[in-house]
Amino acid sequence: MTVGELIETIIRMRGRQYGEDIMMGWLNEIEGQVIEEIVNRAQGYNVTFKPLSYDLDAEKELTIPTRFQDVYIHYMLSKIDYHNQETERYNNDVVMYNSAYDAYAAWFRRENMPKRGASFSGF
Secondary structure: OEHHHHHHHHHHHHOOOOOHHHHHHHHHHHHHHHHHHOHHHEOOOOOOOOOOOHHHHOOOEOOOOHHHOHHHHHHHHHHHHHHOOOHHHHHHHHHHHHHHHHHHHHHHHHHOOEOOOOOOOOO
């Protein structure tokens, strides 16, 4: 899924309630979190997060594969619902986001070896 596809999906689902600049801020939050908490903890990965811009990065592929696109979708929807003070929708979106995030994290960890951390020796 590309940045542009995600933004268009969100607009189709909730309308154009917030501008691209605000939605890109939310997207940068989750993209940075995924890179820091999941991707960069695996061997062979040392991705430097660079904030995305709608104008420059609309065609850029997001970090999470399309099969786990619900991570992005439900995160963005939860942000909209939170700011609109739609508590019930927000709660539903957060549950769906957490489930999708956990599924992606588990899949990524199964597919990639963790980085070696510090270890003790000589005991």
